[in-house]
Amino acid sequence: MVQDEAGILIQKRKKLVKRLLDNRAPGFLNTSAELFDDYFCGVFKKSSTALKMTDAGIPVALVALGGYGRREQCVHSDIDLLVLFENSIPEMADQFIRDLLYPLWDYRLETGYAVRTIKESLLMSWKHFDILTTLIDARFICGDFNIYFLLMKTFMKQLSEKHLQNSLGCLIAYGEKRHSVFGDSTYLLEPNLKSGLGGLRDYHSLMWYARMVSDVKIRKDLEYYGFLSCEEFQTLESSLSFIWNTRNMLHYITGRKCDQLHFELQIEVAKLIGFKAETGHQGVETFMGELHSKMEFLKQINQLLREYILQPRPNKIKKAKKRTTLSKSTKVSGIVIRRQMLEFSSMELVPRHPGLLLKIFVESGRLKKPLSIDARRIVNEFSYLVNDSFRRDTSNVKAFEKILSYSLWKFNVLNVMLATGVLEGLIPEFSSIVNKIQYNQYHLFPVDKHSIRSVQVVNGFKKKDSDKKFSFYSIVYKGIRNKKVLLFAALLHDIGKAEPSSEHSEKGAEIARTIVARAGYKSSEIEDVVFLIKNHLFLAKTATRRDLSDEETAVFCADRIGRVGRLRMLYLLTVADSIATGPKAWNQWTESLLRDLFLKTMNVLKNSELATRKASKSIKKKKDQIINLRKKEWDKVKLKKELDSMSHRYLLYVPVPEIMGHLALYKNLGEKAFLWKITKEDNSEIRRVSICGRDKPGFYSKLAGVFFLNRLDIVGSQAYSWGNNTALDIFNVTPPMDRIFENEKWEKAEKELQNAIEDDQFLERLHGKIPKKILLAPGQIPRPNRVKIDNEISRFFTVIEVFTYDFPGLLFTITNTLYRKGVDVRVAMVATKVDQVVDVFYVNSVDDEKIDNPSYVEDIKNAILQNLPELEVKKEESK
């Protein structure tokens, strides 16, 4: 007999769920709870044990607790039942429970129960906070109403007289703990519908607060007692029903009580609810956007009403006495502090002074005090006053700049501005990204929240001592002169994400241009904001996709960014954007790559001539010129690619004809070790040798050796490395003595270079030919030979400078010494002026590292000095 009741319950539930899936079960939660009520009433009536107890005069009541008590029965919510006795629990209770619950368990319906007397129930409530909250939501199902009534009356009386402060304290602590556990950003990607920020618990807690301290019984009472405005109540209703519906679908899909909306399930849930794809957005993106906005509302209303409900009321007895509403004035007339919250001193002031709509947020941020619920309502009501002339008003722009700089972690004024509609009023373009979701595991926040978080992260860089890992950023932050530019860029960097497009940076930059222009910014400021937004992904991309140990990467960045100030801002924007995106975008790994790139680019901008505006211009001009001159022989795209891969240093210092000469050689190089071309300079006794060869250690010293071997004196020389393992060199040498057989001489030299490349010892015989002494003209005071090895000038190379007097074989002596010491010459600039020479070499170890080991440095220095000839001043001939 009893089994039948359970069977009926199961049948009815099945039908109800089916209606839910067809979207025809608006009151699902309530109906679902009623089905259980019907079951318990039915069983209670039929149970012989219940009859026996009634006969024996033992009163018993069935009480629904928790969610069941609130009639919020989702598809797989569990049932929480209290079997209540008056003074003692009879032996028959066991059998009674069996009658009640076994049939349910047989159908695998999760049912929790407790058997308690009134006294036990009360005692346990004061001891265990979770039992207390279930009892707040208690609801009578059937049995003896009197004992239920007695329990609840005593419960409420003891609560307000003895346990109120303690219970409120527990409730606040519980809320804080829940928010700290579920406030983690992973819960944004996969929201927890019940316990997460803005989850149902936020609403439950609110009701608990309200029930503890006021006469609120049901949700509607929140409106009735004036806690919520009519509109807010309607939004609350719609938010709750959306979340409940989502929860129902989630339960249905997982087949169990599951409250975390896992990433993999979101598409399916969205589909069940009926979200469809439209104009480039997936249904799931619209769904998640809506869910976030509903949960955000619950979160906000929880924070707001909690403050409101919990306003100090020391004792309920004094309730009749009117609350003291002492208000303190603030810096701004028309805005006051009442009960630690900001309010307008009078509502009529707002339409007369619309600027107050922003000033109240400025004060809120400055004093770190929230707006009262009334103030929020007023702001919301009057947000229509924010029109175009309001937006262009300088004092309003100034106020907004302040608000931007006051937006901090845990107290973000911008969020409240967004919630009240003023932010969208001020920047209408912002509306397009509100609650815009990108469905992937990377972006945890809707675009609007992400933007606001970015601003908040930037402001976090202000504090220097708070967080050690931020100390580096605060140093960089200090160096930024115009902080409002960075803050605006942070707020608007994703403004182009409204429409699905691969180029949100470009699009956003143009939208932002309109916004900051409207705010009356100077053109240089506008250009900075536009630049930052357009390039906000540039550093992150470069850091992970280019070789950071290559000088060219840093020069490339420096060239694009152009100024130290812009680099600082772009770097902090990149960091803030990544941190605000979520843990997938920001970790120590990306952090160290980015910092490395930043420091190297900074160094290039500060110390190098390679990325100055003038240098960039001149390089661009040269490239265009070459492409234009060579458009017949070369494919334009290919030539451009080759030129782009050449080092900035080379392009800057080598004249166009030489570059074209090198390109021609490179084209014909094939498998050969090197190619050279000798040109006679007009009206000059100098031969110019352009060389293109395989970049192997020692190549440069072998070139110098072969010229020395053939007594071709080197007047000047430059050496460069091209990224693709090619060396590009230029030598200016004096022609051979024998002009008649000059060509033969060059052919001989070419052969000898080939030999030297194949046989590493081929040029060793030259050592004997290096002079032992340099004789200086009489009367000269010799400046001693000097070698300077520097690791500060360049981030990428060790720079060796050699000061000495010219002698035959000088370049070979130095470069061969370097080669034998395992030093690789990357760039060389050699010029002889009169007799004193300064040769400069940019070198790395063969491992491609800087040479910074002190003993190694010393070793190289000594080796060069030892191989240089001694200086001797010629004695004046006796007259």
Add this chain to the structure above:
Amino acid sequence: MKKIEAVIKPFKLDDVKEALNEIGIVGMTITEVKGYGRQKGHKEIYRGAEYVVDFVPKIKIEIVVDKDRADEVVETICKTANTGKIGDGKIFVLPVEQAVRVRTGEKGTDVL
């Protein structure tokens, strides 16, 4: 079966992935790691303060293949990840005892 673990420079990942795809290797596990070998860390100075970069960011690729293909995979990674400079990384080859596909319970080289 062999497991190939390669530690490479981050910016080489796309190239390596592409090259492996070309020889028919489509599955791999990627981890962002930090470490150092012969290429020691370095110091950076900014506004007078020193920042020591002691661990260098790298990418670790893990691939399990039939033992006959291991050499080919190693060669491909080697060729692609090479910049000729220090810090290009290392490749390790380890024996693998068993592989199981979780969904079906299949075992052995078929699941690769």
